[in-house]
Amino acid sequence: MSERWASLLASHRAVREPQRVAAPEHKPVAAILACSDARVPPSLLFDQPAGSIFVVRVAGNTATPAAIASLDYAVEELAVPLLIVLGHTGCGAVTAARSGKCHGYLSPITQQICELDNQTHAATLDQLIELNVLSAVTTLTNSLSPTGEGIRSGAVEVHGAVYDLSTDLVRPVQSAVTAAPS
Numbered sequence: 001m002s003e004r005w006a007s008l009l010a011s012h013r014a015v016r017e018p019q020r021v022a023a024p025e026h027k028p029v030a031a032i033l034a035c036s037d038a039r040v041p042p043s044l045l046f047d048q049p050a051g052s053i054f055v056v057r058v059a060g061n062t063a064t065p066a067a068i069a070s071l072d073y074a075v076e077e078l079a080v081p082l083l084i085v086l087g088h089t090g091c092g093a094v095t096a097a098r099s100g101k102c103h104g105y106l107s108p109i110t111q112q113i114c115e116l117d118n119q120t121h122a123a124t125l126d127q128l129i130e131l132n133v134l135s136a137v138t139t140l141t142n143s144l145s146p147t148g149e150g151i152r153s154g155a156v157e158v159h160g161a162v163y164d165l166s167t168d169l170v171r172p173v174q175s176a177v178t179a180a181p182s
């Protein structure tokens with residue numbers, strides 16, 4: 001066992017073993033599609049305990065088929081009434097797309113963002129980050145699975161938001177930002 005892994009396990013046990021709390025019921029109040037960035041931990045950002053937030057994380061908070069299926073499970077099996085797509089400033093996946101890494105090993109994540117960038121001509125990285133959040137909200141809303149059906153019927157609400165690393169605050173992203181003229 002490496003020192004790194006041993007250190008993580010030791011931290012885990014030091015906190016968990018003295019407490020020995022029972023597993024909470026699985027009745028999350030929200031499901032969040034967030035980026036994998038280590039600085040953007042959804043449950044911690046919203047100060048929620050285990051059991052409260054159903055989290056799907058993929059670099060670039062991209063609504064991939066697997067991400068949508070995970071949210072479908074939350075909506076259909078756990079009756080989650082609130083979905084949030086959470087982007088963040090300084091996103092590495094959006095930065096990679098912006099710098100043209102649209103093919104190769106990152107493409108399952110960046111290709112959609114590259115297409116979005118080409119379509120919208122986002123003026124800045126921050127603008128593309130917002131557009132990418134809104135794009136995922138649209139993809140979820142239009143999906144032909146329980147997630148989209150729930151949103152379109154009004155049973156499930158969906159919101160986009162961006163976590164700003166410089167202010168340590170999450171701000172809602174409500175409407176499309178104006179794209180720069182091409």
Ligand SMILES: [Zn+2]
Pocket residue numbers: 035036037059060061088090091092093094
């Ligand atoms: Zn990111």
